[in-house]
Amino acid sequence: MHEYTVVDELIGALVPRLCEHPGRVRAVVVRKGELRILSDHALVSAFEILARGTRLEGAELVVETVATVVSCAACGYRGSTGRLVEEGDHFSIPVLSCPRCGSEVRVDAGRELYVDHVTLSDDSPADG
Ligand SMILES: [Zn+2]
Numbered sequence: 001m002h003e004y005t006v007v008d009e010l011i012g013a014l015v016p017r018l019c020e021h022p023g024r025v026r027a028v029v030v031r032k033g034e035l036r037i038l039s040d041h042a043l044v045s046a047f048e049i050l051a052r053g054t055r056l057e058g059a060e061l062v063v064e065t066v067a068t069v070v071s072c073a074a075c076g077y078r079g080s081t082g083r084l085v086e087e088g089d090h091f092s093i094p095v096l097s098c099p100r101c102g103s104e105v106r107v108d109a110g111r112e113l114y115v116d117h118v119t120l121s122d123d124s125p126a127d128g
Pocket residue numbers: 072073074075076077098099100101102103
């Protein structure tokens with residue numbers, strides 16, 4: 001599943017950065033653009049499995065969705081897009097054309113996937 005690859009890379013990048021931060025990791029908050037067709041549920045279960053044996057074990061993965069923002073070179077429109085809801089599917093996919101003039105648009109937001117922040121608990125490890 002694609003979610004496993006994504007989460008594996010995310011954990012691999014995050015763990016080394018936590019070295020200088022003692023304390024237990026309580027939550028990892030990621031921001032996911034709505035154009036990324038990734039299941040939140042699959043991301044969370046991939047995280048639970050892949051975090052085992054790392055500093056992130058037992059932490060909660062919180063997925064926040066970033067709304068799509070497009071800009072149109074033809075008419076200057078900037079904002080959200082219309083949505084195309086696939087029948088019989090759980091996804092509603094933003095339409096990547098200008099809602100004002102129908103031209104092709106540039107995507108400014110909606111394709112990102114990154115760790116926004118990590119919540120650490122205050123309790124430091126016992127010192128001797
Ligand atoms: Zn336009």
